[in-house]
Amino acid sequence: MVRIATMRDVAGRAGVSVTTVSRVLNGTGYVRADTRRLVEAAIAQLGYVPSASARGLVASRTGLLGLCLPDVGPVADLAAPARHGARGAVEVVTDEAEPGVLSWGSRYFGEVVRGAEYAAWQAGYTLTLVVARPPEVEARVRELAGLVDGLVVVAGTLPDDLLEHVAHRVPVVLVAGPRPAGGFDHVGVGNARGVRALVEHLATDHGIRDLVYVGGRADAPDEIDRARGFHAALRALGLPAPGRPGPRGDFSRATGRRLARALLAERRRHGTPLPGALVCANDETALGFLDVFTAEGVTVPDEVALTGFDGIHEGRHATPRLTTVEQPMTDLGRLAVELLDACLDDPRLPRQNRVVPVRVLLRDSCGRH
Known part of the structure; x- marks a missing residue:
């Protein structure tokens, strides 16, 4: 088994203290330029990657935000083996017009995820996804809530009692639909x-x-x-x-x-x-x-x-x-993460309900204009 390099290994290779390595990694405190170069070289040579869990223990933050999406149908029969021709042969088949399964998530969820990920990146977080797929919904969401600093949930994805339970541990922002009872931060559209x-x-x-x-x-x-x-x-x-x-x-x-x-x-x-x-x-x-x-x-x-x-x-x-x-689907994800970031910075902020405007795009399918 390959041994994973630690911060102490980096300090030993660079000939500095563990505190100095920590300062270089976190960008805190004064470190001389030549010393910083030694530490960075040691990190590169050892392939050292900081432990997010260890860093979270110190900062009381994990640097992760969660996004919980509904299960809207199977991707495909993943259990079935792929069908291919004989070795070296290219199979030529008729592509059925309707394979009979839903394409998971639709364009809507893809745009929401895109906006949320970008906003998380801008705020210095990493976004992780979980799909509320039965029958392990409650266990998976509870586990996710223990790993992240905050959670964005598409409205209607989780039962109210589970939302309330999770909100006792981390801030929760709901996306889409009307604002529900319970005092959650919410982002929706008209x-x-x-x-x-x-x-x-x-x-x-x-x-x-x-x-x-x-x-x-x-x-x-x-x-x-x-x-x-x-x-x-x-x-x-x-x-x-x-x-x-x-x-x-x-x-x-x-x-x-x-x-x-x-x-x-x-x-x-x-x-x-x-x-x-x-x-x-x-x-x-x-x-x-x-x-x-x-x-x-x-x-x-x-x-x-x-x-x-x-x-x-x-x-x-x-x-x-x-x-x-x-509707500005990307903005829904972006605004939800921005609300979550604001909650994490100041938990005393009053809960917010942001309604993003929509617009009617007149095109050919309803007649001439």
Whole structure:
């Protein structure tokens, strides 16, 4: 077994005290330039890496922040062995259009993570992730809370009692959805206001009176706000509420395709036209509908207007380009970490609720402008 170099080994190689090595590593106290060079050379020669756990004992900090994300579906059947051709051969296979599994995390979570990681780096922290995947959710989150200085949690990921328990140990900031009870710091977006502005545009500027909302997971906090905004807009405009609940998916593009096929089959079976507009809970669902409509010869927006929510990159380059409510996903992660950093610097700060504004991006999928 290879022996791991210690700070004492570095001090011995450089011919200095352990205190001097500590000063060089931490940038504290005065160290002569020639002595600093000796220590740095010893560190390089021995391949010494400071122990984060030891450093945390001294500073009462670990330098780690946690980000807890929901489990939104399997990545793939990781237990199944990969299929390959014979040795040296290249297998040529038909790529199925829909593999039947969700692509984990969606573009939304990727952008939140990107913003959080960058803000953590700027503040001198390292970000570590945990996915709340059953059945070990409680154990994994409790373990993470013992390793990090603070925790960012996507709303709806953990039960309230577990959040309360973790918050007794480390500060917690919630991301997305409405601000929950419990006094947590929170960063969210204007979900309801964004959907309401979008519906008002469809009804007022395009004259569409028959609108259907395509929902996401019923337990998702953002979904609750967006559905509320949709129905509030209908009431404000004097439009009739749908006679029955609209289709509901899970925010994935694959499920959007399935819902679109079911909608077309039902309308064709009964000989009824498509609604004037489909207001989808997110962009990936809307893009799934667009995939099927394009394949089936349904023209958007001539036969049905189509809109999303999030503002992901793919919507801008779809054909037609997707009208959407853009939310600053990267800013959600960044602001959550900034709130966490502020809490760590001053635990006496009052809890904050930051609502990040959204904007409606008018594109081709809802009509000409």
